[in-house]
Amino acid sequence: MSSSHGTVKALQMLRRLPRIKLNNLISIPGSTKKSQRGRGIHGGKDHGWGTKGPKHHNRHVPAGYEGGEMTPYFLRYPVQKWAKERYDISYVPLTLQSLQLMVDTGRLDVSVPIDVTQLYNTGLLRIDSRLEHGGVMLEEKGMDCFCTPMNLEVQYASEAAIAAVEKAGGTITTAYYDPYSLTAALKPVEFFKKGQVIPRRFLPPQRHIEYYSDPRNRGYLADPALIEEQRLLLSQKYGYVLPDLEKSLMKELLFQRKDPRQVFYGLEPGWIVNLADKVILKPTDPQLKEYYSS
């Protein structure tokens, strides 16, 4: 890097000097200082530990201790397996058994794509974005009795649950909703009544990007061709015949997907729904259009 005359001079000097070896190599004199504990009756009074207190007595406060009154945070709240950090979003569990029960009892209409809006409107799930809920997590309990083909969109799904949904002839997608979009998606009517603009759904944070772009998780950011490949691989792993979606009667339904920036089916971000006049207001400003475009 350096190309000064000093470099050339130093290299010339080295030619005449003894060979640099391990035994004659030293650092800059005075660059290192040896730290030693003070000795003697007065010279080493506290040995660098200060006077009094927990540090002086080598009594350090345990990590996570919040004082005697409080239970430590790590004991108060469990860590969930998907959480990359302790303060990460959590998902409301939904088993395949209860999903099947919702269908059987007429709470879910499987003739439309099922997303977090449909699931929340069954009234059986308590999802609250203020409690840092990120949506619904599909669990594999009851996978043997699950038999309804549906177009399902959840926020997190286990591998076995994905296999069960696909074995029944349905499709599943995992999609991320940011807290504000989730609030809108959970209670659309309340949201429209406020007169607010339909938000542009945010992309997942950096720590969740990997999950949602993985075809094995059926992530909504993954390549559809790779997802098709993984569907076949999963069927071979779990040992079932993969239903051919092309020949399915519900083909149109099963292949419906939201745009990654879209919150509601049929409504685009940037629109305002006026329920009183039954009118949809769309932006005309080119800047707004550009902002809300995917």
Next chain:
Amino acid sequence: MSLIGLSCRIFQIGKQSKIKWPCSHLSSCLQQRLCSTTSEIPKLQHGTSLPTIIDFPSFQTRSIQAPREALVETLYDEDSVGLVSLNPEVFGQLPLLHVMHDNIKWQTQYKHINYNHALSRHECRGGGRKPWPQKGLGKARHGSRRSPLFLKGGVAHGPRRYTTKFYMLAYGNRVLGLTSALSAKFAQDDLKVVRSLDVASSAPEPLLELLEQRLWGPSVLFVHTDDIMPEKICKATETIGHINLMPVYGLNVYSMLKHDTLVLTVPALRLLEERLMHAIYNTAGAHLHSPTQLL
């Protein structure tokens, strides 16, 4: 452009391809070239020949210095084969001794674990009973036989088990240490370049004789591109402790300074230059201190 033409252009002389050029004279010429500007023409004796130039690539460097030049030799023949140019940013770097020292300190310390363990007064056996009453004996008051004041007592502030000396030297300093060591080795004429690691026989004696004749060593480090070396040199150096073989990915400051002479093959030299230039100019890795980012 033919090889002869290229050599003539570089040495800025006329057609002297039939002239013989003894080794000793060449080294003095090289020395002159290292210390002088490129415009000076080295004086050649009549009757000497130029060696074949085997590798003179154009380096993309920020350095304004001319490329260094090294003689290429073989391990089976006495004649030298030719010349190679060396990147001035790798082999003409300011030799920073303190950075080399830091590297060696780091290499020796990061894998060191201190197993020394002294028992404290609470870990010693016994000592629960008060040795004598507090008052009335005229003796100093004591509560335990295992106090640090007593013989066979515990140790206050003693070494505790499993203290590691692990730390990571900054990425830039690791790179700088390597370039400094290579430059110092080259400046001190301890860096040799060979065409390949092929030797005449797989017996150790001829190799030792060759090294002694060339004043290499006694400890020599041969560096090759891969860890799969030619069979003959492996067998020849198997029983010799002070002659070692190493791939480019294992080359480090400690080994370079431990051995007297460093011998690089031409492909290894080019690979080393490529890796180090990437390390110098790779801004993405400049701030990385993580243990996995070992060049």
